[in-house]
Amino acid sequence: MPLEIRPVELNDEHDREGRLVFQDGRLAAILSRLSDQHAARSGRWFLEYGAGPLASCNQEFDTLEAAANWVEHNLKEAEH
């Protein structure tokens, strides 16, 4: 089943634009879009939280699509 991605506002002073990533109706990850406070990193997507197999990864991605692909791939890997 494909991932469902919902926008969410985060309670951070600068990095407010977020996404909740669900798989089968369960929250799998929270992503944030890095604000201009992050200089060269701004605009990138950051894994703030990963549930279960995605815990403690703190990955960064160039695009939201790349982040979603990574989440999907790693969840599939964890199933095997």
Next chain:
Amino acid sequence: MQDYDRIIRRLETISKLGDSEKEALRALPMRRKAFAENADIISEDSRATECCVILDGMAARYKHVAKGRRSILSIHFAGDLPDLQGLHLAHMDHGISALTPVRVGFISHETIKATIATHQQLENVLMRYALIDASIFRQWIANLSRRTALERIAHIFCEVYVRMSALGLSAPDGFRLPMTQAELGDAAGLSPVHVNRVMQRMRKDGLIISRGDLHAVGDWDRLSNAADFDENYLHLRRDPIAA
């Protein structure tokens, strides 16, 4: 300042040295070499036959972990002897790399062993140095295992400030910590994103005042409280830092 005076100044932050020990240190033959920023001074898994001493610049001990990640284990300044353990443990279980352009002196294990065989007091000082090294590692373990992101970064800033001040390496307008946020993250077990957020908060709260890599302590009491910092683990000879 002469190269040997840097070693003496460093050792005197933890123990008093007599004239005879200072003379013995000055008599140690030293090979000098310059390294570019990020260069490996000693590689992980190599075999050490010499001890190195940082003469100028800053270096870090590191260890590579899986998937290309790196952990920074300690930070070193002029006069530090970051691989003293090599005297008895020749296999390098970690590496040492240059955080800035550095000048390093190398002194052979053989000559150090011969010198301390005839200078008991110098052996005691080096033993004390190695034990304090272990004390600093214990503090870093506590930092990484149980402190919050802000406490970890604030603790590193406190330690760097106190150690550099003890060596006379900080100026009234601040101290230089030329580490990138990625490097600070490697030292604090945090992502560069978290390091950036924490540094911004520390600046906003007036704990530190930063201009590039020049940092000044905005409010020592609040910074050291925020860091849960107590300099006792550094076992410096001098009086505790004034508030």
